[in-house]
Amino acid sequence: MPSSRFQRGDVVMGRWPGSSLFYEVKVLGYDAKTQLYTVIYKDGTELELKDADIKSTTGFRQGSGRSRSRSRSRSPARRRSRSRSPARTTRRSPSRTSVARKDKLKEVLEVQLTPLKLPVENNSNNKHEKKEENDTANRENEKTEAEGESHAGGRYNLRRRKELGDAKIAEPEKKEAEAIPLAAPVTTTKITEELEFGGRIGVFLLMLVLPVMVLALLILCGQEDASLQSLSLTLTALETLWDWQVFGFVLLWLLFQAILALLPVGKVVEGMPLKNGKRLKYRINGFYALVVSALLVGVAMHQGVDLSYIHTHFLQFYTSALIISLLLSLYLFVRARWASDEDRAPAGSSGYVIYDFFMGRELNPRIKSFDVKFFCEMRPGLIGWILINLAMLLAEMKVQQLEAPSPAMILVNCFQFIWVLDGLWHEEKLLTMMDMMYDGFGFMLAFGDLAWVPFSFTCQAYYLVNHPNELSMIWMACLITLFGIGYYIFRKANSQKFALRRNPSDPKISHLKTIPTATGKNLLVSGLWGMVRHPNYLGDIIMGLAWSLPCGFNHVIPYFYLIYLICLLIHREKRDAHQCRKKYGSAWEEYCRVVRYRIFPGIY
Numbered sequence: 001m002p003s004s005r006f007q008r009g010d011v012v013m014g015r016w017p018g019s020s021l022f023y024e025v026k027v028l029g030y031d032a033k034t035q036l037y038t039v040i041y042k043d044g045t046e047l048e049l050k051d052a053d054i055k056s057t058t059g060f061r062q063g064s065g066r067s068r069s070r071s072r073s074r075s076p077a078r079r080r081s082r083s084r085s086p087a088r089t090t091r092r093s094p095s096r097t098s099v100a101r102k103d104k105l106k107e108v109l110e111v112q113l114t115p116l117k118l119p120v121e122n123n124s125n126n127k128h129e130k131k132e133e134n135d136t137a138n139r140e141n142e143k144t145e146a147e148g149e150s151h152a153g154g155r156y157n158l159r160r161r162k163e164l165g166d167a168k169i170a171e172p173e174k175k176e177a178e179a180i181p182l183a184a185p186v187t188t189t190k191i192t193e194e195l196e197f198g199g200r201i202g203v204f205l206l207m208l209v210l211p212v213m214v215l216a217l218l219i220l221c222g223q224e225d226a227s228l229q230s231l232s233l234t235l236t237a238l239e240t241l242w243d244w245q246v247f248g249f250v251l252l253w254l255l256f257q258a259i260l261a262l263l264p265v266g267k268v269v270e271g272m273p274l275k276n277g278k279r280l281k282y283r284i285n286g287f288y289a290l291v292v293s294a295l296l297v298g299v300a301m302h303q304g305v306d307l308s309y310i311h312t313h314f315l316q317f318y319t320s321a322l323i324i325s326l327l328l329s330l331y332l333f334v335r336a337r338w339a340s341d342e343d344r345a346p347a348g349s350s351g352y353v354i355y356d357f358f359m360g361r362e363l364n365p366r367i368k369s370f371d372v373k374f375f376c377e378m379r380p381g382l383i384g385w386i387l388i389n390l391a392m393l394l395a396e397m398k399v400q401q402l403e404a405p406s407p408a409m410i411l412v413n414c415f416q417f418i419w420v421l422d423g424l425w426h427e428e429k430l431l432t433m434m435d436m437m438y439d440g441f442g443f444m445l446a447f448g449d450l451a452w453v454p455f456s457f458t459c460q461a462y463y464l465v466n467h468p469n470e471l472s473m474i475w476m477a478c479l480i481t482l483f484g485i486g487y488y489i490f491r492k493a494n495s496q497k498f499a500l501r502r503n504p505s506d507p508k509i510s511h512l513k514t515i516p517t518a519t520g521k522n523l524l525v526s527g528l529w530g531m532v533r534h535p536n537y538l539g540d541i542i543m544g545l546a547w548s549l550p551c552g553f554n555h556v557i558p559y560f561y562l563i564y565l566i567c568l569l570i571h572r573e574k575r576d577a578h579q580c581r582k583k584y585g586s587a588w589e590e591y592c593r594v595v596r597y598r599i600f601p602g603i604y
């Protein structure tokens with residue numbers, strides 16, 4: 001290879017097809033005529049890459065700020081690669097941002113990758129060559145072949161983790177900790193390449209439509225005639241939507257929850273690794289916060305506080321929460337000016353003000369050790385939801401002059417309480433979710449957490465106050481069973497995924513088959529995760545159905561949550577599939593071939 005920058009055997013960083021993610025690859029050869037390198041990824045995938053799609057590992061190591069076991073002297077090559085780093089582009093003056101964005105898009109579009117056909121699995125020469133290349137993923141493939149479980153015709157093997165033994169499975173993780181920066185893809189993306197939610201116009205419309213939609217929902221739920229046609233006749237006067245006292249109560253609630261979150265009670269855990277390899281610390285005490293909140297509410301009720309005040313002032317409560325979420329989003333947008341590149345959320349760094357305001361520019365905004373996003377996602381809205389449901393239960397008894405709450409109201413309260421309790425009990429798992437790992441904290445989540453969750457998720461209980469619905473014993477038994485099935489699928493699927501990510505050799509998931517990927521992470525491909533690609537979404541939707549059905553079939557309004565959830569999760573599935581395709585490439589394609597349906601078995 002006379003005129004090539006890299007030689008056969010060199011370990012370099014190669015761009016993954018169609019993305020700006022770089023993984024460690026080994027150079028297998030260089031074709032001077034086509035000027036393409038043949039490289040092999042950790043999972044055995046061979047590709048041809050242009051010179052521009054290959055970077056030296058030293059440049060990446062320096063840039064990513066990870067701790068290394070061996071430090072090398074600063075070479076001219078490394079200095080070159082640092083000066084070209086996109087990190088620099090975001091530090092440029094705003095006038096140059098859009099030029100940088102175009103350059104970046106161009107760069108991504110220009111990636112030309114030609115997948116090579118892999119040699120047939122039983123070609124002993126090649127197998128030997130792979131083995132010599134000392135690649136962990138190859139070694140795993142070999143083990144699998146020995147077990148006769150290789151996936152016919154595929155590049156990946158479906159293997160039983162149990163049969164391999166825990167120690168062996170943990171091997172890639174161990175290596176990664178020692179020296180190979182493989183598990184977390186190294187990304188040079190500092191500016192958003194693709195705009196989601198319909199871009200700037202889409203998010204602008206969403207910011208207008210979503211708050212009005214919740215207001216309309218609440219007006220409809222609260223009036224006798226909950227049909228959609230009746231909405232225009234009863235447009236509420238704006239001044240009736242505001243009450244300073246209510247605003248004060250909402251602020252007090254937020255303050256109270258923030259104090260509970262700051263109490264030195266509960267364990268402190270580390271979040272998932274950030275771009276710079278560091279992990280943030282989080283105090284997990286959501287469950288205690290729920291217990292203390294319940295005690296406080298109990299004492300207040302005992303002292304004669306009438307919770308049905310929340311029902312009679314529900315619109316004012318919503319408006320206050322909306323204003324607070326708007327103010328919070330503004331604060332977050334402004335403070336992100338001083339955030340370092342590392343703290344920026346990839347999705348909210350487009351350079352377009354409106355888009356970044358919606359998506360959130362900062363990934364983990366913190367005031368000292370107080371994580372604003374983590375707090376808002378789990379506390380005031382979720383615990384507030386339970387408080388509101390309780391207020392609606394009391395209001396129903398008052399309005400309908402009942403001695404005890406209706407069975408429909410009890411079911412709605414119990415189902416939703418279990419869901420919130422489960423969320424707080426497994427609070428730690430939020431740290432591995434898309435919202436915490438990739439999404440910035442902007443208007444979407446601030447409004448979602450503080451206004452959308454507590455005021456639209458409570459629509460069934462609010463509706464039942466004025467729209468009683470009788471339930472037969474059989475129907476109640478059916479609803480409980482339906483909820484139980486949904487909960488089982490939701491919990492089991494989420495726990496299996498969490499266990500795999502936290503400890504791939506966890507005995508609880510050792511019976512499940514997985515597909516290895518180039519990043520060192522595995523994808524579950526049997527059990528619930530073999531039924532559909534998002535069993536947790538399916539479980540969530542079944543539960544949503546179970547707590548909407550007690551409201552009967554007279555109006556569509558109590559099904560608002562279910563409709564929202566289906567739309568959100570279908571959209572989320574698409575977003576996630578897009579990210580996973582970029583992250584996992586052919587392993588993800590293989591997974592999609594094996595598990596055909598996304599959320600609903602046999603349907604979608």
Ligand SMILES: NC(=O)C1=CN([C@@H]2O[C@H](COP(=O)(O)OP(=O)(O)OC[C@H]3O[C@@H](n4cnc5c(N)ncnc54)[C@H](OP(=O)(O)O)[C@@H]3O)[C@@H](O)[C@H]2O)C=CC1
Pocket residue numbers: 432433434435490494497500501521522523524525529533534536537538540565568572576579580
């Ligand atoms: N009620 C509501 O309003 C909402 C509820 N939810 C609920 O929150 C929960 C979490 O949702 P969300 O974070 O969106 O989605 P998931 O928990 O499904 O997370 C998706 C991620 O899981 C990993 N993954 C995907 N497939 C596999 C597989 N086969 N094996 C192992 N890992 C896999 C990938 O990340 P990686 O490989 O990087 O780990 C992927 O990016 C769900 O139960 C959902 O229903 C979510 C949104 C709103």
Ligand SMILES: CC(C)=CCC[C@@H](C)[C@H]1CC=C2C3=C(CC[C@@]21C)[C@@]1(C)CC[C@H](O)C(C)(C)[C@@H]1CC3
Pocket residue numbers: 210377378382419422423424430433435444445447448449452453
């Ligand atoms: C239309 C609009 C404004 C959308 C914003 C969406 C948010 C409301 C939801 C996005 C993902 C969420 C999750 C939860 C609450 C709703 C939001 C914030 C969640 C924290 C609720 C508790 C669960 O147990 C959960 C942890 C699985 C869940 C995670 C996702």
